Amino acid sequence: MLRVIFAEKGAGKTKRIIEEANELLKTAKGTIAFIDDDKSNTRDIHYNIRFIDASEYSLHGPEMFLGFICGIAAQDFDLEALYIDGFRKIVKSDLEQLAGFFEEVEKFSVKFNIAVTISINSKGEEPPEYLKRYLA
Numbered sequence: 001m002l003r004v005i006f007a008e009k010g011a012g013k014t015k016r017i018i019e020e021a022n023e024l025l026k027t028a029k030g031t032i033a034f035i036d037d038d039k040s041n042t043r044d045i046h047y048n049i050r051f052i053d054a055s056e057y058s059l060h061g062p063e064m065f066l067g068f069i070c071g072i073a074a075q076d077f078d079l080e081a082l083y084i085d086g087f088r089k090i091v092k093s094d095l096e097q098l099a100g101f102f103e104e105v106e107k108f109s110v111k112f113n114i115a116v117t118i119s120i121n122s123k124g125e126e127p128p129e130y131l132k133r134y135l136a
Contacts, residue, residue: 002106003136005119006127013119014041017083020117022046030080033072037086050076054090062091062101069105073112081115088121095120099130106134 005013018041021034025046033050034041045051052072059065073079084090091098109116117136120127127135 001115002102002109002134003115003117004102004127004131004134005117005136006122006131007119008124009121013121014085017085017117017119018044021049021081021083024081025049028080030078031076032081032083033076033079034083035069035072035085035090037089041085054086059090060092062093062098065091066101066104066108069116070108073108073114079112079114081117084116084118087118088123095128095131099128102130102134 005016007013018034021032022045025032025048031050032048033052034045035052035054037053038055039053042051042053054065054068057068059068069082072082088095091101093101105116105118108114
């Protein structure tokens with residue numbers, strides 16, 4: 001399952017997914033990972049959730065980020081949920097060009113039974129048409 005939270009900066013996206021991750025931890029049978037574009041939210045995320053600061057890795061574009069996500073799942077066969085915050089800062093690509101990326105993430109999510117939640121700053125624009133099916 002792939003969900004996207006698409007809203008303006010300051011709308012509470014980060015707080016929402018941190019709360020969701022921390023709440024899921026109470027009932028999760030597998031592990032949870034949280035990818036962010038910096039370390040600013042480290043203290044808000046429960047220590048049993050694997051926190052990954054994507055800025056520590058040289059991620060260049062959506063293909064590399066998809067490989068990064070697959071690598072996380074490959075090393076953790078018990079991964080149940082993956083939360084991604086700061087998506088635009090990590091991927092550094094125009095949303096209009098990312099339809100294929102989201103299709104691949106959806107396939108990945110279904111194949112490995114991993115719930116993926118991605119938060120995206122809208123920057124005042126409407127979501128691209130392809131993205132609307134994933135909106136939460």
